[in-house]
Amino acid sequence: MxxxxxxxxxxxxxxxxxxxxxxxxxxxxxxxxxxxxxxxxxxxxxxxxxxxxxxxxxxxxxxxxxxxxxxGPPDTDAVGVGSTVTVRFADGTRSTLQVGGAAEAPDATTVTADSPLGRALMGRRAGDTVAYDTPEGPGSAVVESLGDTRGAS
Missing domain, CATH: 1.10.287 (Helix Hairpins)
Known part of the structure; x- marks a missing residue:
């Protein structure tokens, strides 16, 4: 959290x-x-x-x-709730996102762990490619890096 x-x-x-x-x-x-x-x-x-x-x-x-x-804090080797993840989407855009719990109020940089992208990212490591569903159809992204933002303001 x-x-x-x-x-x-x-x-x-x-x-x-x-x-x-x-x-x-x-x-x-x-x-x-x-x-x-x-x-x-x-x-x-x-x-x-x-x-x-x-x-x-x-x-x-x-x-x-x-x-x-x-x-406790999330594993910094694999994506978990509380992790900060930089992903590169199929269209080449990059985004740094925080994986939040289902109850956390999402903003533009938060993806909830129970969303399609959040579920796809859980447990993944840097270099992994994930596939997930979007309203427009299938999507994919590559996990470029991840870290922990616990305690960050």
Whole structure:
């Protein structure tokens, strides 16, 4: 996971935990002494459902952050999530791309590991030729070099 992706996840996690705290504070303590009307009960159910969804997303992000910490830096000999890869496409153009996780917000220099090009690059080494599908048809590229951008800003 890139440093930017980690920061984004940590920021989202802080926001989710703050929202969860606010929602949890609005739920009744479960005593049931004041049943309220059906609208009150429906509102209570909606807030409980929101709390469940927030808990699920918090657990998902916690898991991703733990997995990234355990995985360590990517292998610099083979393409992996977090690698920077310079590729030469069939038309002769060169591009330096970062391979990001599926949850990372892609930009012009990021290719996600679950995209057609990303899947083709995973595990490849400098000098390897990869084939992948594009909306216009089959594509190919040569891995010219690769490195690690973990910790880069």
């Amino acid at each position: 890139s440093a930017d992706a980690r920061r984004a996840f940590e920021s989202e996690l802080a926001d989710l935990r703050a929202e969860r705290e606010k929602v949890a504070a609005t739920l009744r303590d479960g005593g049931g002494d004041e049943p309220g009307d059906r609208a009150d009960q429906a509102d209570e159910l909606r807030r409980a459902d929101l709390l469940d969804r927030l808990d699920g997303r918090i657990a998902e992000i916690d898991g991703r952050l733990r997995e990234a910490a355990v995985a």
